[in-house]
Amino acid sequence: MQEIGLVPYPLNLKFSRKKGGAAFMRIFLPEEIGFCFGVERALKLVRDELKKGNHIYTLGDLIHNPGVVESLRRKGVIPISSLSQISKGTLVIRSHGASPFLIKEERRKGLKILNATCPYVLRVQRIARYLSMKSYQVIIIGLATHPEVEGVMANVDKRRAYVVKTPEEATEIPFASKIGVVAQTTESIDNFENIVKNLVEKGREIRVFNTICKVIRQRQEITRRLAKKVEAMIVVGGHNSSNTHQLVKLCKSLKVKTYFVESRNGLETQDLKHFKKVGLVGGTSTPRSAVKEIKDFLLSIN
Numbered sequence: 001m002q003e004i005g006l007v008p009y010p011l012n013l014k015f016s017r018k019k020g021g022a023a024f025m026r027i028f029l030p031e032e033i034g035f036c037f038g039v040e041r042a043l044k045l046v047r048d049e050l051k052k053g054n055h056i057y058t059l060g061d062l063i064h065n066p067g068v069v070e071s072l073r074r075k076g077v078i079p080i081s082s083l084s085q086i087s088k089g090t091l092v093i094r095s096h097g098a099s100p101f102l103i104k105e106e107r108r109k110g111l112k113i114l115n116a117t118c119p120y121v122l123r124v125q126r127i128a129r130y131l132s133m134k135s136y137q138v139i140i141i142g143l144a145t146h147p148e149v150e151g152v153m154a155n156v157d158k159r160r161a162y163v164v165k166t167p168e169e170a171t172e173i174p175f176a177s178k179i180g181v182v183a184q185t186t187e188s189i190d191n192f193e194n195i196v197k198n199l200v201e202k203g204r205e206i207r208v209f210n211t212i213c214k215v216i217r218q219r220q221e222i223t224r225r226l227a228k229k230v231e232a233m234i235v236v237g238g239h240n241s242s243n244t245h246q247l248v249k250l251c252k253s254l255k256v257k258t259y260f261v262e263s264r265n266g267l268e269t270q271d272l273k274h275f276k277k278v279g280l281v282g283g284t285s286t287p288r289s290a291v292k293e294i295k296d297f298l299l300s301i302n
């Protein structure tokens with residue numbers, strides 16, 4: 001990766017100055033932007049199903065990006081909040097996965113199921129199920145209300161399972177002879193490590209599975225490196241996207257001026273024109289085009 005994967009655009013590569021004038025802004029854009037493969041896969045399944053002319057429903061938004069969800073809605077992909085809202089058609093299980101009981105219920109209703117659960121999420125479910133079967137007290141590091149965590153929780157014995165979001169919460173977990181740990185795929189690696197440190201005292205035997213998705217780890221690492229080089233970071237993604245929030249949190253923890261926007265509309269020339277080095281990153285449910293639109297806007301300031 002050349003200088004954190006800079007796009008080969010002349011202004012990105014050189015710190016140019018107008019003769020006798022103000023310095024140009026250098027824009028750092030990693031190659032790793034756009035949808036992750038789990039989101040790509042879910043979108044492809046949905047597009048293929050649309051071609052068959054079927055009615056498509058998703059329990060919640062297909063991905064955590066309002067712009068993409070709206071454009072899908074216009075094509076006939078309708079988010080619903082409860083199974084009672086539909087009696088026929090195709091129901092898509094999102095990349096976050098779902099509870100096995102819910103999938104059973106969908107089948108019972110006679111709905112066609114399109115399972116777009118990401119293989120990385122299936123892996124977390126599988127490990128958590130195995131740990132629970134082997135009588136481990138299961139700790140899921142993540143956000144209890146996130147659909148992925150709800151889906152993982154549905155695979156374990158809830159009487160011996162906890163969802164932990166902070167290192168402080170980890171200190172409140174009861175002692176158990178065997179503890180098994182997994183993480184939401186979009187968890188921050190720093191938070192994961194800090195929580196695991198506090199769990200070490202909580203059991204005689206501890207098995208830790210780092211189930212953070214490798215795409216997420218890579219984006220966090222690139223964001224960390226980039227944030228240390230620039231004066232301002234622009235993080236592009238849905239405000240309901242967990243992994244985009246993690247990138248924002250990471251940038252802020254590094255004390256770099258951080259802008260969190262869903263589109264170009266969230267940015268003002270006035271705020272940005274003084275910066276000489278700006279980094280641009282996107283969440284895994286952010287289309288490449290949304291990040292590029294912002295890059296073009298920054299170039300227009302130059």
Ligand code: SF4
Pocket residue numbers: 036037038039095118119120121185186213214215216243284
């Ligand atoms: S972020 Fe990772 S786990 Fe989540 S959908 Fe994308 S590839 Fe799968």
